[in-house]
Amino acid sequence: MLFHSPAPRVFTLAPGVNFPAAFAAGLKARARGLPPEALGRVEVIVNASRAAQSLTAALADALAPGLLPRVMLLSDLAARPDAPELPPAVDRLRRMLRLSELVRAFLESTGSFAPVSARFDLAASLAELLDEMQGWAVPAERLERLDVEDHSLHWQTTLAFLRIVARAWPEMLTESEDGALDPEARQRVTVEALAARWAEAPPQHPVIVAGSTGSRAATAELMQAVARLPQGALVLPGFDGHLPGPVWPDLPADHPQASLGRLVTALGLDPERLESWHGTPPEPERSALVSLALRPAPVTDAWRDAVPLVRAQAAAATAGLSLIEADSAREEALAIALAMRETLERPGARVALVTPDRSLARQVTAALARWDIRPDDTAGRPLSLTAPGIFLRLVARTAGRPAAPDTLIALLKHPLAGGAGSIRRDHMLTVATLERDLRAEAAPEVTPEWITAWAARRLGRAERTGRPVTGGPEGLLAWAGWLAGLLGPLCAPGPAELTRRAATLRAAAEALCAGVGGGPAEAARLWALSDGEAAERLFARLEEQDRVGASLGATDLARLMDELMQAENVPPSDPGTAPDRRVMILGALEARMQSADRLILAGLNDGTWPKLPGADPWLSRPMRATLGLPLPERQVGLSAHDFQTGASAGEVILSRAKRAEGTPTIASRWLIRLTNLLEGSGAEGVAALEAMAARGDRWRALARRLDRPAAAVPPEPRPAPRPPVEARPRALSVTQIETLIRDPYAIYARHVLGLRALDPLGRPPDARDRGQVLHAVMERFVAETEAGLPEEPRPLFERIVAEEIDAETPWPAQRRLWRGRMGRGAAWFLEQEAARREVGHPLRQEGRGVLTFALPAGPFTLKAKADRLDRLTDGTLAILDYKTGSPPSRAQMRGYARQLWLEAAIAEAGGFSGIPRAAVSELVYIGLPASGTEGKIERVEVGPGALAEDWQRFVEMMARFDAPDTPYTARLRPDFLTYGSDYDHLSRKGEWDDGEDAE
Missing domain, CATH: 3.90.320 (Lambda Exonuclease; Chain A)
Structure with missing residues (x-):
């Protein structure tokens, strides 16, 4: 037997502990004396693929040679042999598209809730609400009993819509999706069935849930079932053993230990009597300081009683802490990059940047590039920011309507457009000619007919001036025919089925990539490397959505592509440069299962970390509470747990920028509480805080010196050339x-x-265009009345105004505006x-x-x-x-x-x-x-x-x-x-x- 204590069994690991290594060491210690095959029967359940990889690597290091435990994901529970047979989960993209049709009908009926263009965003948030209700076992029927008579008309309208969705969506799943289940509903049914089956016939081999806080209702239910198994156990991450027992029952949702407290309380256990899985915190004084700083607001009076202890331990608790408060986001990124670079000078040392701010992460990556350091970024980057993603989004913006000149030129100049080799060279020369003419003519839009007429005008101009045409007359006509031919189907107006639009978009993108005369080999460049493969998978998913989104309009596809590509992250696509595994950029969830010699918690501004709860377009806070859904502060509590875990590690740098895009920022609430606790504990605490800031200022000073020229460069005077x-x-x-x-x-x-x-x-119409139209009108009116003004000149004047404006002004809106303006001044x-x-x-x-x-x-x-x-x-x-x-x-x-x-x-x-x-x-x-x-x-x-x-x-x-x-x-x-x-x-x-x- 691996465990000898009675169920339910809950073990803890303190904040700051290297979770994978500590888990593997604890498992090895408990398996001492067991036969070699015993560990092969151990089943470990984790909540993320990155966590599974880290845990598997740590187990291999600690237990090899020998059999290793089986590590599986929470999301793979339905694949267990003892799991029930269930219908498949509905494709998330298909669900979002179907919900978007319901949302569009709702928006068109209300007229004031939101623009119809927001339907994909609202459909995605509606899908999240459905998942949340199913995950927390809130039946749709509860919406029918929700009383909102005392709420505003807005919430009454949204509730009426939600009631329709709650009835219509299950019918759509049954009729159109062959009875498929929502992903969260399928997960919950799986968990409930496993819990019921285990209650009757529990597995006798060890089952351990490791590294999860139980913040999701279905996960918490599974964890409770596992904890009660004969050989089941939970290993909780970042458990705060310094928190007093009386505080646990009333922890608010935004406290870092709130989810763990609810789980332990549901199991009927005393949080103060839980057994540690292995080892002790790496920095016990730091762990105690951070725990005290994050005490719930109603009990922060305990700070006064703890002042003597804080004074005594302030120096030791903050010895490994540094605080960077940069003047700007750029300075913060450069200071962080310098700290990461210096870590690599220690043999075998590893450094990790943990931040939810992806913009900051990209700035740090760019700063590291000056030393040819490529970090291992677990989040990658959004598909929308990759070369294929940008190219496909530009193609999508020309779909269903004439192309805007700036969009078309950006598309034609993209590195993936126009083929390769000499084909690409000739293509770029012709694009440069087209761009010059578009700038000169100020065409508001480009159609296939315009491209053909432009080529004819360019050839006529060449004949008159005797100047050669780039690529020759045949080459120019062939290029114009190629571009007009692929723009024709792409720019066709009117709504169309999603699969048809996706197929047209793919064909146009591949033709653009191949270039004039290019073949499949050139077109295949679009789908090469990891980012291209991700883009092709996305297109394959879109092309599979038959009978969905039948009324996609001209701009809907571009918005949909932006939404989908922004939501999908892809790894770096350069196969020739492998990332340095010693330099990591992690999200908060991934950081739980990683360890580093130096940890940098960055972006510590309120609104970034923690991210403030966004506005819920569907349910108000009282409505959520009545339904039994968690309040948005739950996410703040999860972020707080990640901060507490990271800040309690060994060497830690806390970082923030005082200004973002020129606007002053507010420090993260956790950072404010930590600094307030130290400042209020007397001279020792103030000295410790000043030492933290001094260590951070060293990195700021280096960042400033890095871009400072060797000698002062005086500003140049006002130019006065002779x-x-x-x-x-x-x-x-x-x-x-x-x-x-x-x-x-x-x-x-x-x-x-x-x-x-x-x-x-x-370019938009400006004063120059108005002046040209005005002068054309005046010149013609005076010429036609040279012999004398007619008895009633206004009809003649208005006719000339209309004809000249229509002839000289290609912008429909400006035609009406200028015609009205000149009409008002006619008398x-x-x-x-x-x-x-x-x-x-x-x-x-x-x-x-x-x-x-x-x-x-x-x-x-x-x-x-x-x-x-x-x-x-x-x-x-x-x-x-x-x-x-x-x-x-x-x-x-x-x-x-x-x-x-x-x-x-x-x-x-x-x-x-x-x-x-x-x-x-x-x-x-x-x-x-x-x-x-x-x-x-x-x-x-x-x-x-x-x-x-x-x-x-x-x-x-x-x-x-x-x-x-x-x-x-x-x-x-x-x-x-x-x-x-x-x-x-x-x-x-x-x-x-x-x-x-x-x-």
């Missing part, structure tokens, strides 16, 4: 003169360096136009003018394109400029808005083609109404000699730029600049600011 005079521009437009006054560096970057800002892909504009026709008549629109004059370095040409020139009744000219917003003020016109003044100088010199030189008597800005029905006119009467004096000042300014020592200073007059320049990044704005002196 290019050679012969390289300076010899022609500018009147609008560029304004830029020269305000920001000469922009003129330098554009005309000397030849740099042009690229428009963003799929005001026509009234102003009628008044102008009484004092003159239009002479030229979009008139191009040129004026060349002498400067020290040679002739300089001033160019202009006037919106409109009118001949007034007195024979003088008026120059008009249309604005979509407010026109410049008089002060702005005096300072830098010199466009009309310079156009007037060109007109008086006869520089406008076809218009004889004449005096200019009026400059007019016409600002159409941005809102309301009236715009604004800014009119300047030009007196005799005013233009000549102004022209002289302009020539003097331009002459200064012909001097070699005149700089093109960045943002020379920042008080005039209310916007960022396209060249601010080039001038390194940020190293200097507008408050600095400029040359």
Whole structure:
């Protein structure tokens, strides 16, 4: 016999103990004197595959050579020979999809609960609720008896929906899924059947449940049944032997020992009299300190009584503890990476980072890469962040609708797109051409027809200019036909069955991966390596879901792919670089079954560790309590148990960041309680806390030094380049003169360096587009009314507005917006136009003018394109400029808005083609109404000699730029600049600011 004590049998291992090694040592000690085959009959049940691997390895080290116990998972109970025969569990993906159809009908009927686009998220949370109810043996009928008359209408509505689901879902399982069971329901039925069978005919061989806290109801029920077997036993992890007996019965749900306390109480045992399985805590003083710090709030008055003990043991308890409180998440990650790297300098030492913050884990992994250290990350990374995952998500975003330009270019540039070798090279050259044209044309969407027309336009342009086409005409047409051919089925609008959409998506993805002329070998790259295999398995699951999700819309598949890929983690896919097994990144659950010489508990901020309970969209807290479901604080208690177990180990680093993404954070409640206990215990506790912080500050200082340059680098001054005079521009437009006054560096970057800002892909309509439409409308209206305004001009104006907006504006929403805006101002504009026709008549629109004059370095040409020139009744000219917003003020016109003044100088010199030189008597800005029905006119009467004096000042300014020592200073007059320049990044704005002196 392995056990001689009476049942129920419960053993404990203290927090901080190396659980696998201690379990194996305890089992070996109890088996001493038994025949060799006795251990082969021992059955050990654990709750996670990683725990099974660790425990099996520890048992092999301790018991070899010889027979080893059988280690099995809780989830495999249904495979036991004595388990009942049950229908299979329903596929979780299939269940979520079916529930999403019910959720969609609910959302469409309520209209205000949530957007229909949230149906997959809500279906996943609804599936979790069903699992929770089944796991805690809450029958669906209990929902019918739930009284919510005193609750808000929201909860009454959700309860009505839950009642429908509770009745409809079992019927769907029976009718459509051949009687399959929910996974949790199947597990609970298995546990109940085993417990009943064991009560009548218990197994006589040893059965041990190891490493589980019994936090789930079905697991706790199994553990109680095992504890009562003739040779059954429980080995509880992280059991706090320092907790006084009177505290155990009333532990709150968020206490680390709450689940263990409920289990021990249900077995009728005294927590203070449980036997240790093996050994003692590695740091008994630390274990006692952490236990005291985590006492339930109602009994923290015990802290006062414990002050003498804390004072005496503070130094010993915290000797192996370090505290890192970094200024930012980046500094925290770098400090942790340094600590992990230093551990490897000890022969055979192992280090583990334990954190629920996956973002922090990825930052630490990136920091370790600078030393070519690849950690063994048990969680891997979400499939959505792998190369195949990103590629497939981009493909999914083009499904069921025309492709957005930025999405399409990102997809075509992805490393998995376009084939391999020379096929990939030609593909990327063509994509670069397509991207340039998409940026220039500002197409809001890309269809297969657009791609075909684009190729034809590109070939026509090549014939006119004589420039060769990348890949030749045949290559371009073949590439465009290939892309249009795969986008056609993919972008087909309208709802479709999930299996059809998944098959179409797979075909398009493989064709994109193969490239033009590529075959199955090139397409197979998509499914290679571990992440590609995981993606292919996901597609296989989607393609198996026949008759499910029949009404998937255009964007539903992309949302579904995001949801599924984010939920699935995959191991690193690089087979050439094996992870270093001495460096581990663990989740809290995996950390229970791992040991390390240095343990780092990171991300200790409230909201991260512990993660705050999220809002339950289906049941309120009172409703959950009435049903008999646990409150969300249960998860906080499990996290607290993981923290207590880790903090009680040997060498431990506690880490947090004071700010996250620029926002101050709050330390984890457990960390606050620990620091408060030490600070309140007198000078000894304060000294111990300061020593912890000093050890942590060492890592922070190293992290800061790592990125600090060897010598201080003074910031560069505001750029003021002085290019050679012969390289300076010899022609500018009147609008560029304004830029020269305000920001000469922009003129330098554009005309000397030849740099042009690229428009963003799929850019939204902006003021430039509004201006083009406005000028097109005005030009056409004035041209069609040159002989005189009709008696009722508004119908003509509105027709021209509609036709020009439809022709010039590819954005449907903006068409309606701009048509309404111009319609509101139509009466005001026509009234102003009628008044102008009484004092003159239009002479030229979009008139191009040129004026060349002498400067020290040679002739300089001033160019202009006037919106409109009118001949007034007195024979003088008026120059008009249309604005979509407010026109410049008089002060702005005096300072830098010199466009009309310079156009007037060109007109008086006869520089406008076809218009004889004449005096200019009026400059007019016409600002159409941005809102309301009236715009604004800014009119300047030009007196005799005013233009000549102004022209002289302009020539003097331009002459200064012909001097070699005149700089093109960045943002020379920042008080005039209310916007960022396209060249601010080039001038390194940020190293200097507008408050600095400029040359």
